[in-house]
Amino acid sequence: MRIEDAGHWERPFPVRYLIVAEGDGDDGPVLLGRCAAVEGLFTDPPPPPREVLVLRGCPPGATAGWLGTAWMAGRTASGYEAWWDLVDAEILSVAPSTDDPALVDVVVGGGVRSDDWHRNADGPFLRFELTLGRGSPLAVGRSVPGLAADRDDPPALPVRLIGCEPAEPMRAALRKRRGKHPGYTELWTLDDTGRTMDRRPIGFDVEWTRPSVLGGALVDVLLLTDAELLPGAAARPVWRQWRAGRPWRPGSWQGLSEAGKGAWQTLALHARPTGGTDRSGGEYHLAGAGVEDFTGLHCALGEAVNGPGGYYGREWNGLRDCLGGGFGGVPPFTLVWHDFAATERELADYPEEVARMLEGRGVLVRRA
Structure with a gap:
């Protein structure tokens, strides 16, 4: 068959x-x-066991506080990168470094997930960055003892x-x-x-x-x-919406958890037309109020360019890929970003960083 x-x-x-x-x-x-x-x-899946990591030798600037989902990136002298997911992460304290009192050690608690790419490193990691996956790193240090350890996979x-x-x-x-x-x-x-x-x-x-x-x-x-x-529990209400077909009502993703919006993006990616012709020019309208979180902003961008249930990148790098073609609109085009100030109130500097990246790739962004 x-x-x-x-x-x-x-x-x-x-x-x-x-x-x-x-x-x-x-x-x-x-x-x-x-x-x-x-x-x-x-x-x-069950959450990974919590660990305490110390990012040593950082310039001052990090502050204690809850982060949520974060990442630790390690880089070798050649530029090779390995990433560790930090689940329910928190900066527990920032104190003068044990190596150099002019620097600080950043103590981070959270569950650690590793894809074991660190085993393929072409040399020792010389730089580590604590990041939320967008914008500037929260802290940059020289070492994180114990980070590159082997960890058990979650049970099947x-x-x-x-x-x-x-x-x-x-x-x-x-x-x-x-x-x-x-x-x-x-x-x-x-x-x-x-x-x-x-x-x-x-x-x-x-x-x-x-x-x-x-x-x-x-x-x-x-x-x-x-x-x-x-897909996990957060995907259940999303799949319920999409069972009847691609959603037709704008903003149907609003009110979902951030994980739910991530599941929305997955279904939007699968639903995108393939083999179509890219289009340039025209004007798209982004509803900037009520995006709530970073994933919500990318849901709104997908909807702006490709209509309700549309996909145009699920995060920063995905957006850059879409601007290169194969996902509908390609520069040059105009993006009218309504309620831009409201988006900034919700997401701090990230909207401006996205707007500048779009402008650098040939998109005229009108902040309305």
């Missing part, structure tokens, strides 16, 4: 999910199976495929009773129209297979999945 024909079957409930594997060579994706439901998608979480009709490649994998499908595997989520709403790696690490609670010849399959691959 072709994947494009897999979204419908003769049953009293719809197909909601497809299990898809990577094809061999130039072959396209391979349908492994289709399912009526999935239980466990919106489970949050159970995800249950309900009412699953396996295709032959999946039946072959299930005949093994337990184990992993040998290739890269994704879960495709369909909206009410049958359009693919979301695609994400899911793996195919089978714990058990049983006759489905929905009856017939269907099966239920329990998988163990990397917790970081799941």
